[in-house]
Amino acid sequence: MRKRKLLPALAGVTIVSAIILYVAFYFVFLDFFVDLWWFRSLEFEAYFWLRLLYRFVFSGAVTLFFFAIFQFHFWIASRYLGLNPPDEVLLDDKKRRRFQRFAEVFMSGSTKVYTPISIILAIVIAVPFYQQWEDALLFFFGSDAGISDPVFDRDISFYLFSYPIFMLIQQELLFTASLVFLATGLLYWLEHIFIPNQDKQFPFGAKIHLTVMFAFVVLFVEWGFILDRFTLLYNNSREPVFFGPGFVDLRYQLPLIWLSILTFFMIAASAVFYVFSETHRSKTPIIISVLSFMAVLGLQNWNFIPTVIEDLVVNPNPTRTEGPFMGYNIDATLAAYDLNNIKNIDFPINLDPTKDIENWSNIKHFENIPVWDRELLIDSYQQLQAIRPYYQFMLVDEDRYFIHNHIQQVNLAAREINIKKLPKEAQNWENTHLRYTHGYGAVVSPAAQDADIPIVWYLRDLNMSSDVGFSVKHPDIYYGQEKYSYAIVPNNLVVKDISGSNGNDSPGYQGNSGIPIPSYFRKLLFSFYFKDEKIFFSPNISTESKVQIRRNINERISILTPFLHLDKDPYLVIEKDRLYWIQDAYTLSKLYPVSQPAADDFLDGKNEFNYIRNSVKIVVDAYDGNVDYYIADPKDPIINAYSRAYPGLFKHLNEMPESLLSHLRYPRDLYYMQMKIYAKYHQNSPALFYEQAETWQYAKVDGAPILPYFITMDFGRCNNQEEFAMINPMTPVNRDNLSMVGIASTLDDSQCNNGYKPNISIYKFPKAVQVNGPSQVMALIDQNPEIAGQFTLWNQLGSEVKKGRMVILPMGNSILYVQPIYMLATKTKMPELARVIVSIGNQVVMDKTLWAAFERLKAKFVKTASGSSSGTSGAKP
Incomplete structure (x- = not known):
């Protein structure tokens, strides 16, 4: 019978053991060794062990630290400070034996009960540290950025590296101190109640112990209040006007935070004084302190006073009261998105573009218009x-x-x-x-x-x-964008x-x-x-x-360096020996103080951030799969911290082969996101920023925005040297006329060589002159009888006419528009380039070649150069 009863238990143990072995084999043993072999095959074995070392040593050290805290205090409370018999008990053998018998029950609990409890509590508290171990890594390896925030005058590195780990430590230490205080207090109470022959007075040692623990609780609460000050830097209550703290936050809420620190300290001090006071015990100081603290908290959460301040002080003169704080937001946002060094160029428009057209009568200019x-x-x-x-x-x-x-x-x-x-x-x-x-x-x-x-x-x-x-010697592609x-x-x-x-x-x-x-x-x-x-x-x-x-190159890089955020558009480079992929990578943070958070349409849309740098260029060999990391922005404090943490992982950009260096480019997605920010923040004075009279938006055609596109042109910056740049046109909000054309390039215009130096130039047009935007040019195209007739004819011949992307180019002091026209066969849908349209001002011409269309456009302006207004590229409103 006994064997039959044991069989189900044995079967259960066998099944559980099999499940544990299966999980351990597949998810620990196999995964670990395959990862190790894979990192070794890429010559990243040292980096593999270093990441494991950081993760588990840090997490293990934190677990051991919290275990020591719990075990030490439980051991002290159960073994020494709670036992307080009167002298007559110690002199009476019978009472002494009875006292010792019960005391040993509590004292032995230090090993039998409190050790496993301490281990469980330590593991639970260490879990958040395990999950945020890379924040700790940045904390240890981060260094000063050399930029201070405008409100508290702290280096930016404090917010990027220290602030997140301080918040985590404060929360965990406060929870730990509170738990230890309550648990040891309960243990002392149980000892005092259940162990017989105890003195009626609570032991003095227990009072000291609990006071020390209470002091730690107070310390960590006060630290939390101090850290709460910095949450004001991420206040979004002033949006959509501006981001960050405003007049009410820094003139009303910040003083209340300091008052809460003071009043909570008063509560703690009066409570300690009350506990240790032998005579003249009075609860009045405690009551006054508690009421003061509650009043401060009430003022912090009572909206009436802030509303009154808004209505009577801020709203009557917002640019004066909120102006300095708008300035904080503008400066921080431009710095966080690397927009401080944008070159703004006033671009005067020629009402008569004839001279510009004649100066551009060189076929070299047209060989690269896409x-x-x-x-x-x-x-x-x-x-x-x-x-x-x-x-x-x-x-x-x-x-x-x-x-x-x-x-x-x-x-x-x-x-x-x-x-x-x-x-x-x-x-x-x-x-x-x-x-x-x-x-x-x-x-x-x-x-x-x-x-x-x-x-x-x-x-x-x-x-x-x-x-x-x-x-190409090895054209085989074993690694690419396919799954x-x-x-x-x-x-x-x-x-x-x-x-x-x-x-x-x-x-x-x-x-x-x-x-x-x-x-x-x-x-x-x-x-x-x-x-x-x-x-x-x-x-x-x-x-x-x-x-x-x-x-898959994205998967490959993400597993190697999960702390880097990848651009959506890796691109191919053809070399003599083999093919390579170049992938742009970013470092992000959502803790840059007073900086406007980015929209959610960047990268995968899941990253909240208000700081970004294109800090790394990654080269992946399409044949061998080797991955090389090059630091493209050595001023980025985040990538410098990772570089110190993982020596040998990142190379300097000057170590990149020249044949690859010459193919680096400004990332399209980054430029798109930066211009969305700059469209508002180029108004860099508080008065202009508040008025928002010059806010831009992406130029649109048929309701769809024209996204940045690449073009290789000579923009007159480096002795007739052509540069591979991106064009980005923008119009005023809710208007169709052109406000500016932005150009993002990597050409080092100080050296005029192929050195990598990302830069943005903004060509701003005069406000008093009408410059046709893309949608206005599209309307001119649709209204042109010759072009409209040709489109109608093609659509009747079993083909579909498709208008391509509109290319916009600054040309001298005029703006040239180029638009390809495609025909799509009804059956195959394969496009064929059918015509090219060029336009300046109000003139539109279509031909089979770009050069022929430009020559026809030139002929039109030469005929009207005597003063006809039809050829002007703009007219005063």
Whole structure:
């Protein structure tokens, strides 16, 4: 019978043990070793151990610290200070034995009861520290930024590094001190009640102990009040006017915080005095202190007085009372978003653009005006250059290369593998992981092309044909933007005619990336890791094979450095030896004091921040998967802290190969976000900022904003040197006329070389002159009879007319508009560049080539140069 009763218990223990072993094997042992092997394959093993060391040593030290606090106080309370027998008890053997018998019950509890309780409490309290261990890392390795906040005159590094960890420490220490105070007080009370023959007077030692614990509680509460001052710097009650503290916050709420600190200290002091006072005990000081503290808290939470101050003091003269605080917000926001060094240039407009047109009669200016939109070009790439069903172009990138003896802007895209494009029956394990393992090569075409002719190719086909000098030794793409599964290469399969352009056997993988599989044991572990027995039993996997995992570049970088926030648009760079991906990465913080929080449409929309730096450029080898990190902004205190914490992880930008350095660019997403902020904060005086009379918005066409776009032009900054820059047009809020054109570039205009020096220039137009915005130019195009008639004709011939992105260029002292016109075939939807429209002022011309259209536009202005107003680029309102 006993055996039968034991069977269910034994079965339960067996099941629980099996579950524990399963979880430990799959989620601890396997994950740990695969991560270790993977980091080792990338030569980041030291960094891997360092991250583990920081996380667990810090968390373990915190757990041990809190365990020591609980254990020490419980041990003291149970062993010494609570035992207080009178002298006659100690002299009477019977009473003494009875007293000792009961006392030992409490004293032994120090080991039997309080130790596990202390361990559990310590672990619970240490959990938030484990979750925020990287905040602690920045706290220890951060340094001064050299910038002070305008309200409390503290270095910005205090808010970026110290403030978040101080808030966490204060909360946890206050909770710990309160818990220890209550628990030890309860323990003393139990000892005093249940142990017989105790003195009626509470032990003096217990009073001292509890007083010390009470003092710690008071200290941590006061620290919390002190930290509460800094929450005023993130006050959003003044929005949408401005962000941060206002007159009421700093002239009314801040003094009340100091009063709450004082009155709470008075409560603590009067309570301690009352406990230790042998005579003249009076509760009056305690009552007065408590009432004072409650009154201060009431004033803090009573809206009547702040409302009166707002109505009688602030609102009658807001720019005077709130002006200094608006200035704090403006200065902090410009600094936090790296907008302090924007160059503002007054751009006078020529009412007669004839002279500007004549000065621009040089074909060099037109060789880089992009008339192909990358959003439309990808369909042409896919249909014309994918060639094999299993290849796919994810995105079209823009870049510049030295072609035809000068810098020329191009569009390019990587030809990546997509196994899902194969027939269903071919999507088997061997094809997926051993055969169709990588993409192949790239395509390149000029950004500026003539219309009504086939696309010009600078690099094309699977034989990597190029007439302009593109050549790649290893064009295979094992790492890219596609969602790749794991691959095992090289292997024993003979692969024919998958990547190459002929029927010869494709060469096996010759790179160094991947995790080696030198033994059956490791094959077995990978079979368990991927839950796929074919890895172990496949005869095509040799001892030379390596497992390539995490082949999506975003996933790869995010696992390596999860503290970096990645730009949404990595781009391809073609080199002689192989292909590379360049990924922009950001450091963010939401604790920059008095800075306006960013909108939620940046990156993945999940990041709350009010400070950003494009601090890192990451290069990923598309063939080997190697990842290199380069610090692009050495003034960023956050990346400097990480660099000190992880020595050897980050390189200086001057260590980047020149061939890659010349392809760095200003991130499009960053520029978009910065201009959304600058559209309001360029009004940098409190009076203008309050009026908001010059607030900008993105220029729109058909209700959609024109987002920043790249162009390679000579903007007259460096001896006729062309630069790869982004254009961003903006109009006044709720108006269509153009206010400014922003240009973001990386050209070092002080050295006039390819050195990386991000900068933004804003060309502002006179307020008294009407400058047509994109939507106004679009209206002129739609109203042009010749153009409208041509569009109607094309739409009747089974094609769909599609207007491309409107390109806006400062030209001398005039503004040139260029808009490509595409025709989309009804069946294939493949776009064809049909015409190009150019416009200056109120004149609009369409032709097959950009140069021909410009010449026609020039002829129109020459005819009207005698004084006709129809050719002016603006008229006074």
